[in-house]
Amino acid sequence: MAERLVVIGGDAAGMAAASQARRRRGPDDLEIIAFERGNFTSYSACGIPYWIGGVVDDRDALIARSPQTFRDDHRVDVRLRHQVTEIDLDKREVVARDLTGGGEVRERFDILMYATGATPRIPPWAHTEALGVFGVQTLDDGSALRQWLDGEPRPQRAVVVGGGYIGVEMAEAMIQRGLSVTLVERGDQPMSTVDPDMGALVTEALDGLGIDVRTRCAVTGLRVRDGRVYGVDTAEGEIPADVVVLGVGVRPNTDLAAAAGLPIGVTGGIRVDLRMRAVGMDRVYAAGDCVESVHRITGQPVHIPLGTHANKQGRVAGLNIGGGYATFPGVIGTAVTKVCELEVGRTGLLEAEAEIAGYQFVTVVVESTNRAGYYPGAKPMTVKLIVERRSGQLLGAQIVGRSEAAKRIDALAVALWNYMTVDEMAGLDLGYAPPFAPVWDPVLIAARKAVDAIHDGR
Amino acid sequence: MAERLVVIGGDAAGMAAASQARRRRGPDDLEIIAFERGNFTSYSACGIPYWIGGVVDDRDALIARSPQTFRDDHRVDVRLRHQVTEIDLDKREVVARDLTGGGEVRERFDILMYATGATPRIPPWAHTEALGVFGVQTLDDGSALRQWLDGEPRPQRAVVVGGGYIGVEMAEAMIQRGLSVTLVERGDQPMSTVDPDMGALVTEALDGLGIDVRTRCAVTGLRVRDGRVYGVDTAEGEIPADVVVLGVGVRPNTDLAAAAGLPIGVTGGIRVDLRMRAVGMDRVYAAGDCVESVHRITGQPVHIPLGTHANKQGRVAGLNIGGGYATFPGVIGTAVTKVCELEVGRTGLLEAEAEIAGYQFVTVVVESTNRAGYYPGAKPMTVKLIVERRSGQLLGAQIVGRSEAAKRIDALAVALWNYMTVDEMAGLDLGYAPPFAPVWDPVLIAARKAVDAIHDGR
Numbered sequence: 001m002a003e004r005l006v007v008i009g010g011d012a013a014g015m016a017a018a019s020q021a022r023r024r025r026g027p028d029d030l031e032i033i034a035f036e037r038g039n040f041t042s043y044s045a046c047g048i049p050y051w052i053g054g055v056v057d058d059r060d061a062l063i064a065r066s067p068q069t070f071r072d073d074h075r076v077d078v079r080l081r082h083q084v085t086e087i088d089l090d091k092r093e094v095v096a097r098d099l100t101g102g103g104e105v106r107e108r109f110d111i112l113m114y115a116t117g118a119t120p121r122i123p124p125w126a127h128t129e130a131l132g133v134f135g136v137q138t139l140d141d142g143s144a145l146r147q148w149l150d151g152e153p154r155p156q157r158a159v160v161v162g163g164g165y166i167g168v169e170m171a172e173a174m175i176q177r178g179l180s181v182t183l184v185e186r187g188d189q190p191m192s193t194v195d196p197d198m199g200a201l202v203t204e205a206l207d208g209l210g211i212d213v214r215t216r217c218a219v220t221g222l223r224v225r226d227g228r229v230y231g232v233d234t235a236e237g238e239i240p241a242d243v244v245v246l247g248v249g250v251r252p253n254t255d256l257a258a259a260a261g262l263p264i265g266v267t268g269g270i271r272v273d274l275r276m277r278a279v280g281m282d283r284v285y286a287a288g289d290c291v292e293s294v295h296r297i298t299g300q301p302v303h304i305p306l307g308t309h310a311n312k313q314g315r316v317a318g319l320n321i322g323g324g325y326a327t328f329p330g331v332i333g334t335a336v337t338k339v340c341e342l343e344v345g346r347t348g349l350l351e352a353e354a355e356i357a358g359y360q361f362v363t364v365v366v367e368s369t370n371r372a373g374y375y376p377g378a379k380p381m382t383v384k385l386i387v388e389r390r391s392g393q394l395l396g397a398q399i400v401g402r403s404e405a406a407k408r409i410d411a412l413a414v415a416l417w418n419y420m421t422v423d424e425m426a427g428l429d430l431g432y433a434p435p436f437a438p439v440w441d442p443v444l445i446a447a448r449k450a451v452d453a454i455h456d457g458r
Numbered sequence: 459m460a461e462r463l464v465v466i467g468g469d470a471a472g473m474a475a476a477s478q479a480r481r482r483r484g485p486d487d488l489e490i491i492a493f494e495r496g497n498f499t500s501y502s503a504c505g506i507p508y509w510i511g512g513v514v515d516d517r518d519a520l521i522a523r524s525p526q527t528f529r530d531d532h533r534v535d536v537r538l539r540h541q542v543t544e545i546d547l548d549k550r551e552v553v554a555r556d557l558t559g560g561g562e563v564r565e566r567f568d569i570l571m572y573a574t575g576a577t578p579r580i581p582p583w584a585h586t587e588a589l590g591v592f593g594v595q596t597l598d599d600g601s602a603l604r605q606w607l608d609g610e611p612r613p614q615r616a617v618v619v620g621g622g623y624i625g626v627e628m629a630e631a632m633i634q635r636g637l638s639v640t641l642v643e644r645g646d647q648p649m650s651t652v653d654p655d656m657g658a659l660v661t662e663a664l665d666g667l668g669i670d671v672r673t674r675c676a677v678t679g680l681r682v683r684d685g686r687v688y689g690v691d692t693a694e695g696e697i698p699a700d701v702v703v704l705g706v707g708v709r710p711n712t713d714l715a716a717a718a719g720l721p722i723g724v725t726g727g728i729r730v731d732l733r734m735r736a737v738g739m740d741r742v743y744a745a746g747d748c749v750e751s752v753h754r755i756t757g758q759p760v761h762i763p764l765g766t767h768a769n770k771q772g773r774v775a776g777l778n779i780g781g782g783y784a785t786f787p788g789v790i791g792t793a794v795t796k797v798c799e800l801e802v803g804r805t806g807l808l809e810a811e812a813e814i815a816g817y818q819f820v821t822v823v824v825e826s827t828n829r830a831g832y833y834p835g836a837k838p839m840t841v842k843l844i845v846e847r848r849s850g851q852l853l854g855a856q857i858v859g860r861s862e863a864a865k866r867i868d869a870l871a872v873a874l875w876n877y878m879t880v881d882e883m884a885g886l887d888l889g890y891a892p893p894f895a896p897v898w899d900p901v902l903i904a905a906r907k908a909v910d911a912i913h914d915g916r
Binding site: 012044046047050055056058061062064165296306307308309311312327328329331332333334335336337338343345347372373374375376404406407408409410411413414415417418420424427428429430431432433434435436437439440441443444 | 765868876882893901
């Protein structure tokens with residue numbers, strides 16, 4: 001008799017697991033049922049801001065594989081608009097509510113894949129039921145927001161709350177749609193995902209786009225009339241708004257998991273082992289934005305919700321469910337984004353994170369260019385390295401530049417992954433030709449400067 | 459009394475050494491004399507094709523630091539148009555001919571820095587004294603070529619002999635100047651610095667530029683009338699030419715070194731130790747295109763003339779001359795270039811090189827895109843990995859793409875440098891956002907595919 005895999009959550013992690021498991025085990029050997037609360041499977045949540053902004057025209061372009069593809073090609077019984085409400089690990093069954101037809105279904109499982117993703121943090125002041133207030137976590141969220149922006153009366157003024165990646169990307173998207181935009185950030189500056197000195201360059205770029213950036217500004221409430229939002233209250237007064245986008249971060253969506261007794265870690269994410277099994281559980285896997293990962297530099301658990309991790313983790317889970325062997329080696333906090341023409345990349349620890357982790361470190365910042373200075377189109381590029389004071393081990397790196405900059409973080413990410421010291425890095429054989437780099441690559445200049453800084457400090 | 463450093467060769471390696479030595483030792487402690495045969499110091503030879511093509515307007519933009527700067531700021535006694543003709547290691551002196559004024563000078567040295575670079579291979583059929591025939595090794599070569607191209611009668615037809623990096627870049631430069639161009643390559647295809655399957659994409663790009671590419675075509679002679687070249691003879695007939703550019707490669711310029719008894723390796727380059735000292739010699743350093751390096755993957759000596767190595771090696775030599783400690787860790791064969799919009803990157807071994815080194819290997823090639831497929835401007839990108847069959851260790855990688863492609867080789871170069879296996883690489887935390895990569899980075903897709911290939915082969 002076939003075993004049964006039940007997948008909770010039909011996005012990247014869940015469906016990557018389902019398709020990998022299917023690759024190794026046919027339908028006669030493994031039955032797969034996937035419950036998805038929304039209307040879509042396997043889409044690029046990270047692409048939503050670009051679709052909202054009109055950079056990407058077609059919503060369906062964001063969908064990697066449709067439910068029908070999973071049903072036909074992968075023989076996965078995908079059940080959309082089904083919300084799992086209970087997991088019984090003793091009876092090994094789940095209960096799901098049919099959000100369309102109503103009613104409840106129960107399904108037994110041999111193997112469980114928990115991949116419910118993350119949920120936007122809802123601040124205490126937020127009336128998410130008010131019309132005109134949106135998160136942008138799911139494609140359904142995105143659809144609702146786009147409809148609102150196209151509706152009448154046509155929204156003119158947007159307030160984006162929160163200056164993280166999503167907030168910044170959404171602020172730009174709103175500008176691209178012709179709205180006037182205020183970005184409200186509680187902290188000292190937007191993009192706290194890089195150090196303040198690098199983040200200042202982002203703030204500049206946002207200013208350049210005409211975005212009204214309000215920092216150290218706490219939102220205290222929403223103004224709602226006739227069920228529609230018309231403003232945001234802050235400590236410094238009201239900001240008028242026809243649409244409010246919440247980008248205040250997400251938390252692992254683990255309520256159901258916690259109720260069922262799955263192990264929850266200090267970050268709020270599910271604890272998993274190297275093979276993406278929930279720690280201590282029998283044939284229960286978890287992956288994606290609902291789990292926590294190990295940071296390879298600090299060794300500490302972290303919650304870094306990103307599509308690339310979700311895909312990798314889902315694949316690892318699926319390979320193991322399929323009888324193979326694969327492990328997820330942890331993360332190092334690499335991320336890239338852009339604001340208008342400004343590109344930002346980071347990997348490893350920020351200064352504040354290195355501090356918390358207990359490192360003594362030096363930092364170096366170098367200004368260089370992405371191409372040979374004399375080559376047309378050469379643009380400034382700033383590289384920052386954070387380096388353990390004694391060993392010279394790279395702890396973190398950040399790059400800000402105008403073009404061909406962000407993805408250069410990858411070379412630093414691989415160096416960091418391999419625990420390289422800046423001494424070793426200064427000798428790296430990186431690609432050189434005038435259209436692509438100065439003869440001393442900015443990464444090498446930064447490494448050299450860090451070597452000097454450390455030797456002076458000895 | 460001050461010691462004296464004599465530098466032979468005033469380009470990247472020699473002058474990097476001079477300035478690093480100066481940083482650590484003042485003029486009272488170390489006198490520095492630099493002999494340079496040509497008219498320039500410390501310039502970007504790699505930039506010459508772009509200056510010839512008019513992409514870079516100003517010759518002086520290629521000069522990193524002028525002789526006067528070295529004299530004034532670094533207190534280096536730079537003697538231009540002085541060709542060293544003899545090194546006497548017993549007497550510890552050099553003899554140099556003054557190419558302008560005539561006559562000879564003798565200078566004693568305590569420390570010698572040999573940095574004479576490389577010389578273009580001159581095929582037996584070449585009359586380099588014929589007008590209209592040029593190498594492009596030095597800035598003086600470039601100046602002469604530019605003058606010829608601007609002269610009367612205005613050259614219309616160019617033949618570039620040799621399809622390596624320089625040949626391909628020069629062919630494009632000639633097209634940019636409005637000449638009709640024939641590229642003659644003895645081998646099966648131009649750009650033999652990548653595997654044939656990747657090189658085919660380069661040939662396509664050259665065709666697209668309107669360059670007449672003749673492969674398996676051996677040049678047998680030049681046609682010269684009244685001292686001017688007017689054609690190139692090949693086994694398949696004559697090709698008319700008003701200008702002929704030789705890009706048939708270079709050899710380490712070691713005649714002088716060999717005569718003086720410096721150790722010459724199997725590649726023809728000077729053998730040096732980790733600190734860039736000529737092996738077995740007392741206080742004699744060598745760096746740049748005249749030395750051989752260790753390839754970190756094969757452990758074999760290689761001669762890879764590149765400005766980036768010359769700069770690094772010169773700096774290492776200079777630090778050691780200055781009383782510091784620095785080592786050059788070897789090379790892994792990383793290189794990048796572009797042909798029109800086509801970008802090419804490579805690192806490590808080609809298939810043929812892996813074969814010669816004795817590896818059993820598998821190769822994988824993946825077609826992907828530089829950005830998320832749905833993001834505007836997404837362009838195709840091909841990634842090839844060469845992987846040791848048993849261990850899964852990365853041996854080589856090549857990338858060909860349309861934009862934002864070549865420098866991605868750096869992440870692979872760092873992986874290779876650290877002897878990563880494709881299993882490890884499949885888990886790498888690389889930067890992801892739709893404007894910069896698909897959710898599965900092409901590098902990760904390639905690594906995954908290689909993992910599959912290896913496991914199937916076991």
